[in-house]
Amino acid sequence: xxxxxxxxxxxxxxxxxxxxxxxxxxxxxxxxxxxxxxxxxxxxxxxxxxxxxxxxxxxxxxxxxxxxxxxxxxxxxxxxxxxxxxxxxxxxxx
Numbered sequence: 001x002x003x004x005x006x007x008x009x010x011x012x013x014x015x016x017x018x019x020x021x022x023x024x025x026x027x028x029x030x031x032x033x034x035x036x037x038x039x040x041x042x043x044x045x046x047x048x049x050x051x052x053x054x055x056x057x058x059x060x061x062x063x064x065x066x067x068x069x070x071x072x073x074x075x076x077x078x079x080x081x082x083x084x085x086x087x088x089x090x091x092x093x094x
Contacts, residue, residue: 030080037065037073038082042092050089 030038037060044059045051053074060070074090077083083090 030076030082033065033069034073034076036063037070038077038092040065041077041083045092047092047094050086050091052089056090 029035040059040063041051041056045055056074057067057070060073061067065073074083078085078090082093084093085091
């Protein structure tokens with residue numbers, strides 16, 4: 001059984017567009033500890049301001065976040081797009 005190309009194209013386009021519009025509704029909030037870490041980093045560093053992993057570590061330790069958690073928290077923020085790397089530095093996403 002064959003289908004007209006236009007029918008497949010229209011269905012594919014509608015599927016892609018509907019998937020894109022649903023992306024925001026599938027948002028998963030950050031875990032509370034990660035949200036707290038982001039808040040401390042935003043308070044200390046402005047958006048667009050570069051900082052090192054060591055500086056981020058110092059800020060989070062100063063707010064009593066356990067050292068063993070810091071790498072995982074920063075990784076989560078990077079993977080979720082809240083932080084991004086520029087060379088060896090980090091920046092907070094807009």
